[in-house]
Amino acid sequence: MEKRIGVYVCECGPNISEALDIDRVVEAVSGMDGVVVADRYKLLCAGAGQQHLVDQIKEHDLTHLVVAACSPKEHESTFMSVCEKAGINPYMFQMANIREQVAWVTPDKEQATERAIRHVRAAVGRVIRHTPLATREIECNPDVLVIGGGIAGLSSAALLAGPERKVYLVEKEPALGGAVKGYEKLFPGMRSGSELVQRYQAQVEANDNITVLTGTTVKSILGFLGNFEIAVENGQGEGQEFMVGAVVAALGMKEDTESLGEYGYGEIDDVYTALEVEAMNLEGRLALKNGDAPKSVGIIHCVGREHSEYCSSVCCMAGMKIGRYLKDKLGDVKVTGFYRDLCVPGCDAEQFYRETRDAGMEFVRVGRVEVHDSGNGIVLKCGTAEGAVKEEKVDMVVLLPSVQAAEDVGALAEMLSLPLGPHGFMIEEHEKLAPVNTSMEGVYLAGGVTGPGTAEQTLSQSEAAAGRILAGLVPGRKLETEARVSEIRADLCAGCRTCLTVCCYGAIDYDPMKGICVVNEVLCRGCGNCASACPSGAASHRHFTSNQIYREMAEILK
């Protein structure tokens, strides 16, 4: 079939038209192989511009379309729909970015024109080698697995479950509620943590569409968005398997115990961690080991800060909350926070800090703090900023350790072949564009699994994760797969599995019967890692073939 390419250069108002000589660009591509029409237009993305393109495609019987305009991030999908509307395959289209990559980067009109010519010629050289691509539709299971029965998991489950969507809520502990259940109060509003948990838990328990599996751990997660096979096991070793379409990883966090020893923890009586004091408070016994009420308490911030190499952001506030417990319940107690840097982000936190100070808690800025047992109480030796050492006698020490990811986060990441961040937390796909997604479609994150956070932050994430699933995995609707994916030619593959190790999405499987690797088109995101790693040229990207790239480069470098 004859290849008939139409090239249209957008003026983008003055953006492109004033920065370069569009007529010369049009002229430079007019004689190229396959180009039957090249022209300029005021604003192609506008309604009239799109209609113009549709009319042109029909009038000239075009088979391929090139638009030279803005970034493909902005309008690639617009012009691909134009192609569809005009009856040609949307992948027979190529965009040349002559605005962000040309017009906006130089005031030199001559240089800009020269460069625009290369970009547009490259697009023509490439598009002629495009092949029509098609998406597929796959059946989806709308059900969801929520891992972790803390507030993140509970709120996600409550939002997601409905008559058409079942939720499996898996919690490894015998009871739901997570860490927040153990907090009498939550900063900064000093509302009850346990009441909050109860409220969510009641919603979950009242919902017939939620299956709560406590004392249960997830053994394996296989599959992809819309089609995950889940295997779980309870404490008695009884297994269960079910299908879901999406997964919310709502695992929590834990205290970093690595550096506690440096502060006399475990050796000196009455040195506690923040979580231990939370538990003591909940039981109503904020007391020393000998049963007496403490007269003075030192709260040490930033314990393990050097070890963890990050600010855990919630511990300063947690320390203030403990100060408030002590002041509220014991009244006559001196509470001092020994901090290096105080992390009090946001208006509510600032207000909370002021209230805590008004309640009588003192804050002393120190360097390194050492905890010594004097035989008659605890002595804190605090290095001051000036290098002097100040001694402070206290009855009780509360350590505010940094926050780490829960133990099973690593195992889950391995199960899903997802990367962990440098600090052991799971990482989001994109901090701004996809903050609760993972690089595996259909797996979402909420709460401590992503890093230290407050209850509000956790709930925002769990609701966001639920929102992603509600919007993307609609019961009865099929999923459209990405057309621009990789493929592996069976006759070329030598089964070396190099591609498998470089695939970030777990989208390649090894078929031991045939001795070759196979791409799962649903999981593949078309990143092209496999295509570049494959020595045989067996793996290739459907929309970035060597030939297409070569021709594009050849025109650019001419």
Place this chain on the structure above:
Amino acid sequence: MKKGYALQAPDGVRKAVAGFLKTCLDKDVFDAVLVCVRSGSACSYVLVQEPSFLDTADCLPPVMPVQGGKAVMSFTRHGKGMRIGALLRPCEIRAAVELSKLQQTVPENISFISMDCEGVIPLSDWLSDPEAAGAADGSGVRELCSICEQFSFCEDDPVGKADLHIATMGVAKDRALLVPVSARGDEILQKLDLTPGEETTGWVEEVEKLRKKRREAREESFAELRKRVCGLDALSEVFGRCLECHACRTACPICYCRVCFAGSEPAGDAAVDYVRRAERLGGSCCLPEQLLFHLGRMSHMSLSCVSCGMCEDVCPVDIPVGSIFSMVGQATQGLFDYVPGRSAEADLPLKKFVLDELEDVED
């Protein structure tokens, strides 16, 4: 210091090693042995099950007819199969280890038996006079063999995965030492009731002496070569002789792809592209892949190149392709602190993700 078992060799080491392998088959240590069998000038790897076949074996031929790593691949590509004792040169064992990491061999049931390698003579010399070329006195060996440092296994951290090593250097002519290198090597000797009680000091000293000499020769040789091949013009000239017969690739043990992109249909240029290139550049070379093929192959396999020299041996137009690849390989492997064939456990650099690496080659 490791100890060895003295294998008596009144009729020469080759006969003694053949006898040893025969005993291994008789005593059911292996189901089969992989050795070179020679008939006139023809010399090939054979998987031997019938012990009497070993009478025709030439256990230490002065020539490398096919890279032993490739021979191992042909027997084990599709599963571990029977227990094989494979008598190979150190570079062949290293190639087999690399191939196992590339999932092209399953070496689980293979016991690697290596030997001190004196180097081999060029195939062309061998074919012109197989009898005269047999002198294994180290003279007349291939250029790459004469600068090879990894010709033995006598280190605390042996390069390669040999199980049993046959030491001949620094050992009296009428004997050889069987030195167990791995736990499996110990087992083999135990099964045969052979106790390694012989000191190996003389062998180790000799190997280290030669290694030092070779290292200096290698540096000198590469310094010389670098002058000849550095830069695009020099490379174009050196590879300008290339016929694109791709024999180097066929002989290379590491080039495992079933179909190579180079020379395949999608890589070919349309007639119109030749014409265009001529229009654009004033001329268009009619073997356009010449240099590209070698650079491409280099980028694919230099990290695993074991410097066996097969490619250079088979090149009909005498391009020093093995030396060039070995020199480049030494540099790329050095970047990742990677020694091909050293261990089956060390990850191939391409397959291992390291967050911070190669910072000095970033922009």
